[in-house]
């Protein structure tokens with residue numbers, strides 16, 4: 001059945017047909033009601049009658065939006081929402097919580113679980129359709145952002161995997177830096193940013209001359225100056241990308257040193273962004289312990305001693321270096 005607004009806009013129904021909406025409710029007649037309403041507007045409807053089924057369905061069908069009932073037996077809507085928002089692959093799917101509850105505390109609980117919108121039952125059809133339409137738009141925008149993110153991460157992956165000398169360096173730095181950030185008690189958001197910046201920190205090397213980058217031996221002054229451009233180039237590459245905004249200071253400053261002897265800005269102490277201080281320590285550790293064609297990688301304990309000596313000379317933030325040494329000595333890291 002076509003709605004009046006679809007007849008006015010013949011393209012609308014075709015557009016909507018590409019949109020999958022997952023309806024989750026233990027009440028079958030509610031599901032049928034929503035299915036009838038939304039499919040009449042051309043949306044594809046997927047159905048789940050409990051939280052567990054919804055979570056496993058989401059893994060395979062990637063819906064554009066989820067309409068999620070709050071009150072369900074076993075796993076309620078809050079818990080389903082928390083699980084969806086806690087996972088990288090599903091956290092960008094907008095969730096509208098359907099609730100018979102008008103209590104403000106329940107709304108707060110929903111917001112804390114990560115819900116994007118709420119609709120009170122019994123719902124008003126125009127309101128429901130308007131909210132769905134607006135969240136489809138949000139989801140489309142998020143997908144465009146995701147595409148940009150994927151492009152830059154693919155580029156970093158190619159660089160990381162194809163470098164014959166430092167193979168896998170960025171992945172290792174990212175993995176260790178995020179563990180260090182967690183042990184320092186940083187928030188999950190800060191940890192995610194450090195994970196991403198750790199992976200992208202050397203992306204500016206895409207513009208570094210490969211003969212210089214792969215030179216088997218010490219660089220001359222001119223070559224060293226050329227390589228030193230990579231943090232600034234990396235910042236420039238990532239700066240048009242909205243998601244990368246919090247990562248830029250870490251990319252730019254990962255070669256700064258606590259005593260001001262680093263580059264590109266010669267920052268000192270706490271003026272160096274915390275994430276850059278973390279990534280800088282892990283970056284050097286990986287460089288020391290990795291083999292090069294002209295030298296063997298240092299054993300872990302030797303590298304850690306070298307870094308402690310350097311900290312004594314003011315190169316590293318001891319507040320970060322000592323917890324780093326501790327977690328590396330616990331042997332939970334890949335090295």
Ligand SMILES: [Fe+2]
Pocket residue numbers: 201202230254255
């Ligand atoms: Fe670097």
